Amino acid sequence: MFSELHVAVMGAVFNLNHPAHVIEWHFIKLSVANVVVIGLMLAVFALAILAPFPGAASRNAARRSGDGR
């Protein structure tokens, strides 16, 4: 169980004791927290497409040599 000190330290990282910060652009109104999450999702999606999958090189080599499935 957390002590009061732990709670105070963790609470100090992000001060949530205020209304949410929002970003407004024409009719679009998003909280900063949601914009950050959407940005992270786009970044992770780009990485998922572009980052090589472990073992991809050996699989491609096997496929080129006619051994692949």
Add this chain to the structure above:
Amino acid sequence: MSAPPTQPPVSARPGSWTGRVREAAVGALPPEKLLPEGQPTYVASWIYVFGVASLASLAVIIGSGTILALKGPAWWHFTGVGHFFNSVHLWAVELFFFVMVVHLWGKYWMAAWRGGRARVWVTGAVTFLVAVPCALTGYVSQQNFDAQWISTQAKDAMNGTGIGAFFNLTNFGQMYSYHVLLLPVAVIALVVAHVLLVRRHGVVPPLPLEKR
């Protein structure tokens, strides 16, 4: 000396409904298709890791949610272990949506409905749509001021769509039933159907290269 026992005649079609269901199930998903030992090389992609991560986070959601339902609101609000499982449940849901949407985006741009896989795509997309109210009913099932605030703010939007007469956000019992039974059963059924359809039709192959 008696005659040897004879085998019963083999009919072309089983007489009982259990036999017919078995034959239909095995015909649609033979064991080697249901539990294959390998996949084509193009399945080695991060996009499918996000699909499996969606399944893993759903398992954590169901597990932590079951514990929360067993222990009740006083436990999840006023004890340290209750806080822990409450947080595990919340963050598993956040992770579920994060990884599910990345998987969904990837499959959209792969045109995963090609080759007779429309039902695979539709079950996945509808799972996302059903999971949204499944999660949002959790916000109004917390039994605290946050739940009261959210339900009173959101009820007008629901009433504006005309469904407020039978979907009342200020009715805790109704929202809790939707959150812990009706919508989770729908999500799990859709996910099971999605995975079985992937097994039946196979993972969609890459888009063909354009000839220039």
